[in-house]
Amino acid sequence: MDKQQEFVLRTLEERDVRFVRLWFTDVLGFLKSVAVAPAELEGAFSEGIGFDGSAIEGFARVYEADMLAKPDPSTFQILPWRGEAPSTARMFCDILMPDGSPSYADPRYVLKRALGKAADLGFTFYTHPEIEFFLFKDSPNGRKPVPVDQSGYFDHTPHGRSQDFRREAITMLEAMGISVEFSHHEGGPGQQEIDLRYADALTTADNIMTFRVVVKEVALGQGIYATFMPKPFTEFPGSGMHTHLSLFEGDRNAFFESGAEFHQSKVARSFIAGLLRHAAEITAVTNQWVNSYKRIWGGGEAPAYVCWGHNNRSALVRVPMYKPEKVQSTRAEFRSLDAACNPYLAYAVILAAGLKGIEQGYELPPGADDDVWSLTDRERRALGIEPLPQSLDEAVRAMERSELVAETLGEHVFDFFLRNKRTEWEEYRQQVTPFERERMLAVL
Structure with a gap:
């Protein structure tokens, strides 16, 4: 038994932990959980906990259903919202086949595989997400949601519901070892942003899964409701998850080069070029x-076009302004992500696109200095700026032609993901919307 496992078992006794929740994620990014008694944990560390993989979205077919969830002791944390005594803890799991080999259906393994490829090239992949979400007065249940406030960007409202919420959520996140860098009210009524501190991509993905649980738990505890739905309102901005990216070689930021334009190294330029070239195929x-x-x-500042720019918030990839003596913070910001994605799969394909740019020596095209949204279609075409997919259908069509995404996700996850998304699109396009009824019912 290693030291981390010994630490977990010792903490169970010291903190009177009666339940340990083993967490893992299905292919669509929904969190799954099974509770085990502390007495079972030593066996779980050595052998894993068996479960029926065919009952989990995208994991296995009925005739190959047996799977094992093996807890990762480095992810052990007490759940602060479950009370002090007796306590409840959680650990993320790796999903294994009965013979102990990794399951190709496990999104966490998909990301680990991508990080392993980066490590073979000498790189560690760091990410820093800015997570946006809305708070409503109660669960909408099909009705139009009512925001908890009418505040706007950076607004400070005395006795504001949002401030109390952010304070409690951040306190809970930091109690679980998740460091928060910034928090503020976003542009839409009831819309919030909380930014997590830089970490390696696997830790960040685990933190995002925890973040979504914490935000929903704190909201319910305050009698309100939180959602990470990308666009709940037509008239207000949507919720994104802009993510800052960098590669390190040991302690050295591989994106920094003294004296280069914007202090960007060739590695950084090729990485960004990879993001741009493969943007359409990873968007699904x-x-x-x-x-x-x-x-x-x-609208609402979401990036709709494939380009990059120096400090240009209309671009898909933004290169933030370099701060003197801040070598370690040289980075690129990828702005199309939303917080409703599966973070393990999303970071895996983003990393794969960037690494492909480095391996193939992609040249970075000229940056966009203009506000890309204000250009005409003709002006964008003249500049070689292509649009991102305009629907899930377009995105799926681009993804199914992509060798990069197929290789990164693996055949099993790639095929399931495509099948599921095609079904979602088919069901969606059959729906008659309120827009159609309001426009047409009375006049046609």
Whole structure:
């Protein structure tokens, strides 16, 4: 037994932990959980906990259903919202086949595989997400939601519901070892942003899954409701998850080069070029719901076109302004992501696109200095700026032609994901919407 496992078992006794929740994620990014008694944990560390994989979205067919969830002791944390005594803890799991080999259906393994490829090239992949979401007065249940406030960007409202919420959520996140960098009210009524501190991509993905649970738990505890739906309102901005990216070689930021334009190294330029060249084919993963495209094409500063720019917030990839003596913070910001994605799969395909750019020596095209949204279609075409997919259907069509995404996700996840998204699109396009009834029922 290793030291981390010993630490977990010792903490169970010291903190009177009666329940340990083993967490893992299905292919669509929904969190799954099974509770085990502390007495069973030593066996879970050595052998895993058996479950029926055919009952989990995208995991297995009925005739190959047996799977094992093996807890990762490095992810052990007490759940602060479950009370102090007796306590409840959680650990993320790796999903294994009965013979102990990794399951190709496990999104966490998909990301680990991509990170392993980066490590073979000498890189560690760091990410820093800015997570947006809405707070409503109660669960909408099909009705139009009512925001908890009418505040706007950076507004400070005395006795504001949002401030109390953010304070409690951040306190809970930090109690679980998840560091928060910034928090503020976003542009839409009831819309919030909380930014997590830089971490390696696997830790960040685990943190995002925890973040979504914490936000919903705190909201319910305050009698309100939280959603990460990308675009709940037609008239207000959607919720994104802009993510800052960088590669490190040991302690050295591989994106930094002294004296280069914007202090960007060749590695950084090729990485960004990879993001741009493969942007369309990875979009079904980074923006995986039909509603995601209402955010991308619904205005409100969402990036709809494939380009990069220095400090240009209309671009898909933004290179933030370099701060003197801040070598370690040189980075690129990928802006199309939304917080409703599966973070393991999304970070895996983003990393794969960037690494492909490095391996193939892609040249970075000229940056966009203009506000890309204000250009005409003809002006964008003249500049070689292509649009992102305009619907889930377009995104799926681009993804199914992609060798890069197929290789990164693996055959099993790639095939299931495509099948599921095609079904979602077919069901969506059959729906008669309120827009159609309001426009046409009385006049046609």
